[in-house]
Amino acid sequence: MAAGFSFNVAATDGAARTGAIKTTRGEIRTPAFMPVGTAATVKAMLPESVRATGADILLGNTYHLMLRPTAERIAALGGLHRFMNWDRPILTDSGGFQVMSLGPLRKLTEEGVRFSSHLDGSKHMLTPERSMEIQRLLGSDIVMCFDECPALPATEAEVAKSMRLSMRWAQRSRDAFGDRPGHALFGIMQGGVTKDLREESAVALTGIGFDGYAVGGLAVGEGQEAMFSVLDYAPGFLPADKPRYLMGVGKPDDIVGAVERGIDMMDCVLPSRSGRTGQAWTARGQVNLRNARHKDDPRPLEEGCTCPACTGYSRAYLHHVVRSDEIIGSMLLTWHNLHYYQTLMQGLRDAIGAGRLAGFVSAFHALRAEGDIAPA
DSSP: OOTTOEEEEEEEETTEEEEEEEETTEEEEESEEEEBOTTSSOTTOOHHHHHHTTOOOEEEEHHHHHHTTOHHHHHHTTOHHHHHTOOSOEEEEOSHHHHHTTGGGEEEOSSOEEEEOTTTOOEEEEOHHHHHHHHHHHTOSEEEOOOOOOOSSOOHHHHHHHHHHHHHHHHHHHHHHOOOTTOEEEEEEOOTTOHHHHHHHHHHHHHHOOSEEEEOSOSSSSOHHHHHHHHTTGGGGSOTTSOEEETTOOSHHHHHHHHHTTOOEEEESHHHHHHTTTEEEETTEEEETTSGGGTTOOSOSSTTOOSHHHHHOOHHHHHHHHHTTOHHHHHHHHHHHHHHHHHHHHHHHHHHHHTOHHHHHHHHHHHHHHOOOOOO
8 A cells, every 4th residue: 555545444334434534634534524625616615615624635636637727737826735735635536527528529439539629629648657747746645547438338348448448558557656655646446336347357457456445337327226236346346455435425314325335435525516406414314495495484594503604694584695596595505415425424433433324224214215305
């Protein structure tokens, strides 16, 4: 494992585990949810506000940062941590998922991906070597190897071809990353929803050797049932002494189900994106503050929540600023959502540590089944 980077499991409960990832920039409590700061900012939030929600680590985006303001400019200005005023760990994805989503704007070869910028149409080439260079310039604490993530549904042959290309790219990423004390490199398992392909990918990755391993290629259209069926076995193919990261997940029930199956890290844009569209996540499920039923409601968004949206404002006020498209609506709901997600992660960590995860999960689902309660 890279110098200055370590992972320990403090307790287990079934397949679930809790522990900590230690980096030179601080400790990451696991299981961990990483808010997404795509373009060097978690939208509608100050960095210190994100930290106040309980976040130990943020995710940045290689694809978006390489286009604007460019990795070279960020490096010249002291690196991503200084640039965005976040002094704790940062994980950057490799850009593979974003390039996949460009569809006809990209051309895939063995070398890498040639694509046109969605911003201005300029031409770029992203390879494993260039992805490692960009993430080095950014100064990421956790670097993701460059992979190809096929959209599902796809044929097994298509998934197999893509996975084997990603494994060749994983070796090239490892070679290009080199020896960087204080910085970790994670490999990414692919293979769609086919068990044999997932196992083949895991064997290839562990043969190369990484500081942590991601389960990629899920939450891309296969549905929760299929995702969970993969997570029933995929984490077990990966080394137990390394962190396991499920990329791009997800909704609260996705997170709980993933943790039950042995996942240590997750990220998703959902809590911040929902906050900008008037949607709040609570223990009783999702609440749409645009709905007229909130316009005269003096209650807080969620009883017992200690975030600023719940301690300082009523549902009626939140409804008003959301319907009026006031910026404070996005700020308050994003803060609440991130606070809820981090509270959920702390609850999971505590439950695993106490050996009572089953009871926690049962109570989690029972509250969600009740749903948001209308005022009397």
